[in-house]
Amino acid sequence: MSLAPAIEVRGLVKKYGEKVAVSGIDLTVERGEIFALLGPNGAGKTTTVEILEGYRSANSGDVKVLGFDPATKGAAGQRWRNQIGIVLQSTSDAADLSVIETISHFANYYEKARDVDQVIDEVGLREKINAKARELSGGQRRRLDVALGIIGSPELLFLDEPTTGFDPEARRSFWDLIRTLKAEGTTILLTTHYLDEAQALADRVGVINDGKIIEIATPDTLGGRNNAPARITWLENGRVQEVLSQNPTEEVIKLSQKFNGQIPELQVLRPNLEEIYLRMIGELK
Amino acid sequence: MNSLIQVIRIGLLRTKLELKQFLRQRESVVFTLFFPVILLFIFGSVFKDTIAPGVTFSQYFVAGMIASGLVNTGFQQLAITIPMERDDGTLKRLRGTPMSVTSYFIGKALLVTILMIIQTALLLLFGTLMFGLNLPTSPTLWWNFTWLVILGSACSTVLGIAFSVVPKSGRGASAVVSPIVIILQFFSGVFFVFTSLPTWMQQFAAVFPLKWLTQGMRSVFLPEDFATQEVAGTWEIGKTAIILVIWLVAGLIISIRTFKWSRE
Known part of the structure; x- marks a missing residue:
């Protein structure tokens, strides 16, 4: 017997009066x-989660939690x-x-x-x-x-x-x-x-x-995070230098050759989840 | 059948838990259990007049206090603590478990019953020892006393649960509920002799159960011929039973229909 997904939501809508809190969510959690x-x-x-928990009922949509409608x-x-x-x-x-x-x-x-x-x-x-x-x-x-x-x-x-x-x-x-x-x-x-x-x-x-x-x-691929350019910084001529690169390894090898080995204060930074997330919800450009 | 047993079993476990929590809150123990006794001391000590041959005001007052004690522990306590439980997350947490709402109600009802028995016993004890309260001698009067307590407390419990949806917050609950109880006590002949109240007050009070409960308790604890001093000239025992049953059924239906787990 194959088990239903833990959570299966299709077209979930919830309104409070005129205000639409949830407008058509699809979600599957294995x-x-x-x-x-x-x-x-x-x-x-919170509205979505409370519908899944059975605390609130949806206006429309299909909600199954462990194969069961929580609003029952x-x-x-x-x-x-x-x-x-x-x-x-x-x-x-x-x-x-x-x-x-x-x-x-x-x-x-x-x-x-x-x-x-x-x-x-x-x-x-x-x-x-x-x-x-x-x-x-x-x-x-x-x-x-x-x-x-x-x-x-x-x-x-x-x-x-x-x-x-x-x-x-x-x-x-x-x-x-x-x-x-x-x-x-x-x-x-x-x-x-x-x-x-x-x-x-x-x-x-x-x-x-x-x-x-x-x-x-x-978490690693959200918002194209895995493909986003990495930021490489190092110290040169007394100042922090910065370059954005799709291929940071190559960049680091180049720099290493330039400095004959040790790159002063080298950092390779991938955008973290927080930056990606803030960009997604429009808080960060 | 199995699940009914489980519902009752959990209800009993909840009673134990409720009692434990109640006893650990010292303020509520004092307020709920001893407040009526304290009132008895104050009123009984101040008003010592005789209101009819062989009947002192303190005797009249003890009968009323026993009745209103049922309202304090049931209606007042539940209508205040349930909104508080709605605010502090107790109800929301319980709602998220397989526990049945019936078990929750059993817990509340039995807690209140236990408290009422203790409180009534305290009032009877101090009433007889200090204020000349005469315990009933005939089995009929004891029987009346028993069903008055059972009906009165059941009524008080379901109405407390029903009223628990009214206060908007746990913090404000006491301010909403307490004045209602106090006004009803004044109007129903607890603090004053009922017949000395203005007619409109008497008529208003006659709608609510407390008036009937106090009258019923007087029929148990005051001499039989005091009945002639009552508004109707009799104790109206049958009418009292009917009115209490009507309130009990109404309260039960309202509480089942309107009970809210959360404040939305």
């Missing part, structure tokens, strides 16, 4: 991949939620409950809940199991959110801006956690404002602007 949805605030990103009401809709995990943006609920109390309680909701202890270890909250949620740092609180998102062993995990407010170290270890989940076979739909995060984690990224998907590609 099983097992990490897909990052990028886009400025108000682009329709009643018991069937509830059952479908056994297969998904949702990590919402900044939360402050259950502040008076401890980490272990909250996670063990949520484990009861699911048909095939994971082992509570294993989840606690995986998210790195072992030392905080008896701490109340209100006593946790921002990063620890986020880890608790992820624990609640994965306790039901979801096939598909939604992560909404999971590392906002993290310090660099916390972000790195969070990324490792996400990679572990992927290695276990979890499909992940990630929304983030951090382009380095998308670069580090995502198999594919989709850029959404004005309610439309502009492009879907791997």
